[in-house]
Amino acid sequence: MEILRSIPEMKAWSRQVRQAGRTLGFVPTMGALHDGHLSLVKRSRADCDRTVVSIFVNPKQFGPGEDLDTYPANWDADRNLLEPLGVDAVFLPTRGDMYPHGFQTTVTVEDLTGHLCGESRPGFFEGVTTVVLKLFLIVQPDTAYFGEKDRQQLQVIRRMVEDLNVNVSVVGLPIVRDADGLAKSSRNQYLNPAQREIALSLSRALEQARQRIEAGETDAARLRREIEEKFALHAETRIDYVSVCNADTFEELDVIQDNVLVALAVFVGKARLIDNCLIERVPCKEPC
Amino acid sequence: MEILRSIPEMKAWSRQVRQAGRTLGFVPTMGALHDGHLSLVKRSRADCDRTVVSIFVNPKQFGPGEDLDTYPANWDADRNLLEPLGVDAVFLPTRGDMYPHGFQTTVTVEDLTGHLCGESRPGFFEGVTTVVLKLFLIVQPDTAYFGEKDRQQLQVIRRMVEDLNVNVSVVGLPIVRDADGLAKSSRNQYLNPAQREIALSLSRALEQARQRIEAGETDAARLRREIEEKFALHAETRIDYVSVCNADTFEELDVIQDNVLVALAVFVGKARLIDNCLIERVPCKEPC
Numbered sequence: 393m394e395i396l397r398s399i400p401e402m403k404a405w406s407r408q409v410r411q412a413g414r415t416l417g418f419v420p421t422m423g424a425l426h427d428g429h430l431s432l433v434k435r436s437r438a439d440c441d442r443t444v445v446s447i448f449v450n451p452k453q454f455g456p457g458e459d460l461d462t463y464p465a466n467w468d469a470d471r472n473l474l475e476p477l478g479v480d481a482v483f484l485p486t487r488g489d490m491y492p493h494g495f496q497t498t499v500t501v502e503d504l505t506g507h508l509c510g511e512s513r514p515g516f517f518e519g520v521t522t523v524v525l526k527l528f529l530i531v532q533p534d535t536a537y538f539g540e541k542d543r544q545q546l547q548v549i550r551r552m553v554e555d556l557n558v559n560v561s562v563v564g565l566p567i568v569r570d571a572d573g574l575a576k577s578s579r580n581q582y583l584n585p586a587q588r589e590i591a592l593s594l595s596r597a598l599e600q601a602r603q604r605i606e607a608g609e610t611d612a613a614r615l616r617r618e619i620e621e622k623f624a625l626h627a628e629t630r631i632d633y634v635s636v637c638n639a640d641t642f643e644e645l646d647v648i649q650d651n652v653l654v655a656l657a658v659f660v661g662k663a664r665l666i667d668n669c670l671i672e673r674v675p676c677k678e679p680c
Numbered sequence: 681m682e683i684l685r686s687i688p689e690m691k692a693w694s695r696q697v698r699q700a701g702r703t704l705g706f707v708p709t710m711g712a713l714h715d716g717h718l719s720l721v722k723r724s725r726a727d728c729d730r731t732v733v734s735i736f737v738n739p740k741q742f743g744p745g746e747d748l749d750t751y752p753a754n755w756d757a758d759r760n761l762l763e764p765l766g767v768d769a770v771f772l773p774t775r776g777d778m779y780p781h782g783f784q785t786t787v788t789v790e791d792l793t794g795h796l797c798g799e800s801r802p803g804f805f806e807g808v809t810t811v812v813l814k815l816f817l818i819v820q821p822d823t824a825y826f827g828e829k830d831r832q833q834l835q836v837i838r839r840m841v842e843d844l845n846v847n848v849s850v851v852g853l854p855i856v857r858d859a860d861g862l863a864k865s866s867r868n869q870y871l872n873p874a875q876r877e878i879a880l881s882l883s884r885a886l887e888q889a890r891q892r893i894e895a896g897e898t899d900a901a902r903l904r905r906e907i908e909e910k911f912a913l914h915a916e917t918r919i920d921y922v923s924v925c926n927a928d929t930f931e932e933l934d935v936i937q938d939n940v941l942v943a944l945a946v947f948v949g950k951a952r953l954i955d956n957c958l959i960e961r962v963p964c965k966e967p968c
Contacts, residue, residue: 399845496790497809497843503784521785522844529845555785556810557687557817 393474394481396444399490399530402483406444406532414441418533418560420524423447424464424578425473428568432537433477435565440535445474446483446527448490453519459662464581483531490526499525501548501555507642508544508655509666512632520545521552528553528560535561539568541575543653543668544642567667569595575667582663590626591660597622598669601636601654605671612636612645615654623658632657632664639670681762682769684732687778687818690771694732694820702729706821706848708812711735712752712866713761716856720825721765723853728823733762734771734815736778741807747950752869771819778814787813789836789843795930796832796943797954800920808833809840816841816848823849827856829863831941831956832930855955857883863955870951878914879948885910886957889924889942893959900924900933903942911946920945920952927958 396402409416417436421429429445436443447470454460467484474482498518504510505517528536538546546564553562568576573595574588583591597619609615616634623629637644639653655668684690697704705724709717717733724731735758742748755772762770786806792798793805816824826834834852841850856864861883862876871879885907897903904922911917925932927941943956 403847494839495843496792497840498788498790499844500786500788501784502786526843526845529847532847551782552785555783555814556787557814559691559817559820 393471393479396481396483397485399485402444402481402485402530403532405481406530409442410532415535416440416531416533417443418527418531418536419443419445420527420536420538421445421447422449422463422578423470424466424581425470426568426576426578426580428539428541428576430473430477431565431568432539433474433479435563436535436537437478439563440533442480443478444481444483444531444533445479446485446531448483448485448523448527450490450519450523451487452491452522453516455513455515458513459579459582459664464578483527485530490523498522499552499556501551504544504548504551504642507637507644508633508635509657510544510548512657517545517548521548524549525552525556525558528558533560535563537563537565539566540564540670541567541577541666541668543655543670547640547642573599575665577665579663579665583660587628587661587663590628591663591665593622593626593629594656594658594665594667597656598654598667602669602671605648605652605654610648612648612652615648619654619656626660628661630659632659681759681767684769684771685773687773690732690769690773690818691820693769694818697730698820703823704728704819704821705731706815706819706824707731707733708815708824708826709733709735710737710751710866711758712754712869713758714856714864714866714868716827716829716864718761718765719853719856720827721762721767723851724823724825725766727851728821730768731766732769732771732819732821733767734773734819736771736773736811736815738778738807738811739775740779740810741804743801743803746801747867747870747952752866771815773818778811786810787840787844789839792832792836792839792930795925795932796921796923797945798832798836800945805833805836809836812837813840813844813846816846821848823851825851825853827854828852828958829855829865829954829956831943831958835928835930861887863953865953867951867953871948875916875949875951878916879951879953881910881914881917882944882946882953882955885944886942886955890957890959893936893940893942898936900936900940903936907942907944914948916949918947920947 417440419432449463499521510517550562615636619634635655637653639651652671657666705728707720737751787809798805838850903924907922923943927939940959945954
């Protein structure tokens with residue numbers, strides 16, 4: 393497994409892969425890897441001749457007062473997870489190389505980012521799209537893999553790629569959960585055992601919402617209120633948003649119809665957790 | 681000379697060039713070609729194995745009330761200029777292909793665009809950087825050529841390319857002028873003979889500014905005032921800006937020092953004309 397620490401090294405490695413006629417899969421991460429990331433890596437390994445994983449905690453996607461300084465980092469653990477999977481290269485750029493003195497360019501996706509995490513974290517998606525475009529142009533993969541836990545991020549990146557004619561295929565893969573339903577997240581490390589128990593309220597609320605919609609509920613406001621009431625029971629939680637929205641545009645719905653996304657962002661202690669469930673109009677019996 | 685009218689055609693043509701191991705030079709234009717454009721094409725032909733010229737009047741770089749609808753277009757004339765120069769392909773995308781329904785992504789370069797044309801034409805540079813990045817990612821050239829008449833544009837594009845790690849070398853080439861000094865511009869077509877005579881005031885003002893600076897003038901405000909007074913003599917002119925600024929940052933100077941850029945934007949009739957002169961600290965005897 394090659395460890396590439398500079399942009400020129402990464403570009404040269406990628407050029408060699410292309411010149412050898414190999415396909416390249418790419419999994420961009422902020423480290424603190426878990427089974428969600430690893431599912432992306434495994435899929436890339438299955439799809440592509442070569443796989444590169446980047447680890448870069450991107451300061452531009454953290455707002456003032458967010459957890460940039462405490463975001464979990466453990467390179468040795470990450471390396472021990474990636475190596476057995478047959479990852480070919482890990483790209484570990486520095487902040488100074490990614491954002492040198494005088495850096496002043498931003499990539500913005502407008503409409504899709506006006507809702508959900510974009511509304512509650514101003515500047516977050518600009519940080520995401522800017523760094524992801526940079527990584528795409530440095531790594532030059534054929535395919536890049538993202539998790540559906542960050543479903544809004546996935547769609548924003550798809551939109552950017554289409555709008556800017558970026559030569560990368562974007563693949564989204566399902567949320568990976570613990571056995572009890574908690575969505576895998578690097579930020580789960582912030583939870584103590586009691587908080588972790590409370591955090592199960594997210595996936596449970598989504599599962600109940602799914603059942604209510606499949607049973608015929610069409611009143612989005614009532615559904616949001618029901619979800620909010622569940623969290624009101626826990627003193628240690630603070631709702632960031634509860635959304636019942638159009639799954640393509642993220643616009644809040646009045647009447648539930650077509651494909652609906654139920655999406656949550658809830659603080660449990662200091663951990664801001666997100667989870668979501670896409671519900672097709674035709675009831676499907678898979679769990680969220 | 682291949683005429684490529686769709687994005688997939690352009691991408692496929694470019695892929696073939698790369699796979700054949702050829703270098704590709706690119707001259708993005710809005711058509712209405714003149715000797716300034718042709719100097720870029722000739723340089724690309726000299727530098728690169730293959731040369732592609734794009735012609736696309738980019739609506740995103742025109743503001744309300746600007747001349748999008750009247751911008752000169754003459755494909756037959758453009759073709760007759762390009763063909764004898766040995767251009768290999770011309771890319772002629774449609775507006776609908778470049779900005780399909782739902783398009784919502786913008787590339788912004790912040791600091792450099794807060795001055796000169798960026799200040800007087802809000803949204804202009806976002807339109808430029810967005811379309812140029814798209815064109816770069818579609819055409820995938822090794823080298824792209826831009827004229828120094830649009831010196832701010834050139835530096836903004838250089839900054840974008842560096843910040844986003846775009847794999848394109850950007851080359852800027854000197855302003856091409858008519859024998860009497862008028863900078864070549866597609867918008868010169870808007871001038872009647874009397875206006876064309878008045879338009880010479882731009883290059884003359886720059887030449888006088890150069891002489892004053894080389895003779896030791898250090899007071900930027902006095903120099904701006906002197907230039908403004910020249911245009912006050914002509915009823916048919918309206919100054920957009922007169923700038924005596926730092927040539928790297930475009931910040932207005934109080935005291936002239938190091939490399940100074942004198943830049944003008946002046947309406948002559950309905951034509952908004954720009955011109956500029958870079959003056960090195962060490963006096964050089966070349967004309968502007």
